[in-house]
Amino acid sequence: MTVSYPPKRLLYGPGPTQVEPRVYNSMTQPLVGHLDPCFLEVVDEVRQGLRRVFGTANEMTLAISGTGSAGMEAAICNFVEPGTRLGVFSAGYFAERIAEMGRRHGAEVVQWQKPWGKVFGDDEGAELIERDKPGTVAFVHAETSTGAMQPGKGICDAAHRAGALAIADVVTSLGANEIAADANGVDIAYSCTQKGLSCPPGLAPITISARAMERLDRRKDPVEVWYLDLKLLREYYDAPHKYHHTAPVSMFYALSEALRAIEAEGLEGRWRRHLEAHERFVAGVQAMGLQMHVAPGRRIPNLNTVRVPAGVDERQVRSRLLEEDGIEIAGGLGPLAGQIFRIGIMGPLATAEGVDHFLGAFGRALG
Amino acid sequence: MTVSYPPKRLLYGPGPTQVEPRVYNSMTQPLVGHLDPCFLEVVDEVRQGLRRVFGTANEMTLAISGTGSAGMEAAICNFVEPGTRLGVFSAGYFAERIAEMGRRHGAEVVQWQKPWGKVFGDDEGAELIERDKPGTVAFVHAETSTGAMQPGKGICDAAHRAGALAIADVVTSLGANEIAADANGVDIAYSCTQKGLSCPPGLAPITISARAMERLDRRKDPVEVWYLDLKLLREYYDAPHKYHHTAPVSMFYALSEALRAIEAEGLEGRWRRHLEAHERFVAGVQAMGLQMHVAPGRRIPNLNTVRVPAGVDERQVRSRLLEEDGIEIAGGLGPLAGQIFRIGIMGPLATAEGVDHFLGAFGRALG
Numbered sequence: 043m044t045v046s047y048p049p050k051r052l053l054y055g056p057g058p059t060q061v062e063p064r065v066y067n068s069m070t071q072p073l074v075g076h077l078d079p080c081f082l083e084v085v086d087e088v089r090q091g092l093r094r095v096f097g098t099a100n101e102m103t104l105a106i107s108g109t110g111s112a113g114m115e116a117a118i119c120n121f122v123e124p125g126t127r128l129g130v131f132s133a134g135y136f137a138e139r140i141a142e143m144g145r146r147h148g149a150e151v152v153q154w155q156k157p158w159g160k161v162f163g164d165d166e167g168a169e170l171i172e173r174d175k176p177g178t179v180a181f182v183h184a185e186t187s188t189g190a191m192q193p194g195k196g197i198c199d200a201a202h203r204a205g206a207l208a209i210a211d212v213v214t215s216l217g218a219n220e221i222a223a224d225a226n227g228v229d230i231a232y233s234c235t236q237k238g239l240s241c242p243p244g245l246a247p248i249t250i251s252a253r254a255m256e257r258l259d260r261r262k263d264p265v266e267v268w269y270l271d272l273k274l275l276r277e278y279y280d281a282p283h284k285y286h287h288t289a290p291v292s293m294f295y296a297l298s299e300a301l302r303a304i305e306a307e308g309l310e311g312r313w314r315r316h317l318e319a320h321e322r323f324v325a326g327v328q329a330m331g332l333q334m335h336v337a338p339g340r341r342i343p344n345l346n347t348v349r350v351p352a353g354v355d356e357r358q359v360r361s362r363l364l365e366e367d368g369i370e371i372a373g374g375l376g377p378l379a380g381q382i383f384r385i386g387i388m389g390p391l392a393t394a395e396g397v398d399h400f401l402g403a404f405g406r407a408l409g
Numbered sequence: 410m411t412v413s414y415p416p417k418r419l420l421y422g423p424g425p426t427q428v429e430p431r432v433y434n435s436m437t438q439p440l441v442g443h444l445d446p447c448f449l450e451v452v453d454e455v456r457q458g459l460r461r462v463f464g465t466a467n468e469m470t471l472a473i474s475g476t477g478s479a480g481m482e483a484a485i486c487n488f489v490e491p492g493t494r495l496g497v498f499s500a501g502y503f504a505e506r507i508a509e510m511g512r513r514h515g516a517e518v519v520q521w522q523k524p525w526g527k528v529f530g531d532d533e534g535a536e537l538i539e540r541d542k543p544g545t546v547a548f549v550h551a552e553t554s555t556g557a558m559q560p561g562k563g564i565c566d567a568a569h570r571a572g573a574l575a576i577a578d579v580v581t582s583l584g585a586n587e588i589a590a591d592a593n594g595v596d597i598a599y600s601c602t603q604k605g606l607s608c609p610p611g612l613a614p615i616t617i618s619a620r621a622m623e624r625l626d627r628r629k630d631p632v633e634v635w636y637l638d639l640k641l642l643r644e645y646y647d648a649p650h651k652y653h654h655t656a657p658v659s660m661f662y663a664l665s666e667a668l669r670a671i672e673a674e675g676l677e678g679r680w681r682r683h684l685e686a687h688e689r690f691v692a693g694v695q696a697m698g699l700q701m702h703v704a705p706g707r708r709i710p711n712l713n714t715v716r717v718p719a720g721v722d723e724r725q726v727r728s729r730l731l732e733e734d735g736i737e738i739a740g741g742l743g744p745l746a747g748q749i750f751r752i753g754i755m756g757p758l759a760t761a762e763g764v765d766h767f768l769g770a771f772g773r774a775l776g
Contacts, residue, residue, distance in 0.1 A: 066439070146634070
């Protein structure tokens with residue numbers, strides 16, 4: 043007997059997103075111990091695959107045993123201390139969350155605000171950093187709440203000139219877009235498994251530059267959060283493999299299989315496929331008379347935000363999609379609640395067929 | 410193609426432990442969104458099943474999206490604040506970890522020490538609490554590092570007389586032993602999925618009394634750890650189901666299936682089966698001339714600690730078991746490293762056949 047209730051859904055929301063059957067199957071592989079030599083091989087394969095999708099040579103690249111938000115908190119709690127000035131480029135829900143975590147961990151948070159859906163220019167970002175002199179800077183590469191993509195190189199360069207570390211939230215972009223963490227100068231990037239990596243939720247990939255690890259090694263007080271302490275995780279995942287927690291073995295099987303599928307497709311081909319699906323999607327919704335929320339050139343290819351037309355009840359549209367076509371999408375958060383639809387075109391659904399199938403159902407649901 | 414490397418192991422260690430095929434299969438069920446009505450039903454089923462294994466009517470019973478150590482940290486960070494006096498009954502590795510987490514979260518930790526493998530008597534526990542007047546008390550019901558079972562009722566009663574909250578670590582006991590959280594007066598109990606519940610690692614069941622939640626509601630400063638903030642988790646898992654993180658959907662499928670298997674067996678029958686397997690195991694190792702580390706009457710039925718005989722290299726024994734029979738067991742931690750074997754007889758392996766198979770292989774490996 044297996045679980046009988048989950049219906050087949052097409053996950054066109056911001057996440058969790060559609061997963062390939064081979065990834066589900068990988069989780070039926072029997073458990074081995076979390077310090078078994080075979081598991082350590084799986085972990086090493088995952089770490090190597092993550093380096094490729096992050097675009098980094100960072101030794102300290104691993105998966106945190108929690109969901110994407112645990113990755114965010116690991117980035118914050120290890121790299122701010124009570125009194126650290128944390129500068130947050132803020133134009134959406136997830137930037138607000140970073141600021142909130144920063145405050146909880148005792149940082150002096152400087153929140154640079156823009157309307158939700160806008161991005162910061164390079165010069166603008168550099169000026170804010172020079173003016174406020176934060177010790178750590180954070181930005182959201184792909185702001186899932188708005189659909190806007192924030193370029194990172196200008197911010198990272200300015201942060202480094204100011205002696206600050208740069209944290210990038212790549213929760214929605216990793217696996218579907220180029221991250222190029224090293225080339226962009228990102229010190230800490232974190233993500234989740236259930237969006238661009240097409241894997242179930244449960245792990246939070248993270249990568250940390252040598253420069254950031256040196257700063258962590260100089261930190262005097264221990265990180266408050268034992269579970270997310272990167273120094274302890276380094277000793278667990280690297281030799282001497284000192285016991286820390288029990289890694290979620292089945293989730294590592296899933297992530298290793300998802301990364302293999304990505305390798306098999308090829309990273310550049312995968313990014314191109316997402317971009318092409320995005321272009322087809324945008325042309326389709328515009329042909330339906332709908333408007334995108336974010337300006338061209340600033341859009342996240344795999345997470346589209348479409349304005350809710352006047353007079354349309356967006357909750358009713360989402361209910362109809364779920365009930366009639368088994369399709370999940372999401373609505374807006376915060377100031378964008380009721381204003382936008384959030385539509386993920388990712389992984390196995392980022393194809394011409396996937397876009398067309400969605401648009402047909404979307405048109406019917408909009409009435 | 411599926412993952413090809415994990416060999417078939419028999420997991421006779423402290424965890425992860427052997428999982429039933431039906432639980433693995435449940436993870437192949439397709440993902441639904443984490444706020445999908447169907448997923449909310451799965452979550453409610455899991456919460457109801459957890460109440461039964463914890464022996465509680467606590468409304469606030471749920472699964473944290475991390476492994477057992479995340480459950481421990483949730484218990485600590487929500488119920489100690491900077492300056493809280495945290496009293497820890499300490500006679501093993503996991504009690505030390507509780508104390509360490511308490512210090513990190515700013516508690517004034519009072520660690521009541523005993524040699525590893527001993528337990529505290531009711532009067533003794535009450536005297537320590539009366540003397541040191543902690544605001545929160547923690548004990549480890551089943552100390553996985555030593556094999557000793559610490560009774561909890563006396564501690565909880567004394568804690569309540571002193572106005573303190575009582576935290577119980579039931580990481581190894583839940584699912585294989587009676588917890589009776591309400592009858593014992595436990596305020597906060599947390600566990601993992603990969604030991605007595607016979608499920609893969611990835612979630613941390615936790616239950617919190619109304620009394621403890623009231624204290625949390627009166628707390629002024631927010632909990633430092635956003636990811637483990639029980640007030641936010643309450644709003645996510647209860648109505649209005651306000652978005653917090655993305656729950657690891659596949660792990661919830663697994664846990665719901667594992668709990669169904671436990672229901673199908675019946676709780677009392679399951680506890681009895683583990684006790685009988687334990688008795689058979691103890692008789693067997695004693696017949697081989699080996700000694701148990703913990704005194705009779707104080708032993709954890711599903712996690713046995715056996716003294717390493719003089720002249721035996723325990724690492725070699727463990728390697729031989731792994732290589733020749735695919736059997737995993739664990740060695741000791743801290744002061745017990747090299748001194749004991751830690752042998753879990755749990756879940757599908759807690760049968761006469763499971764014990765006999767292990768003892769045969771163990772005898773050969775000991776040479």
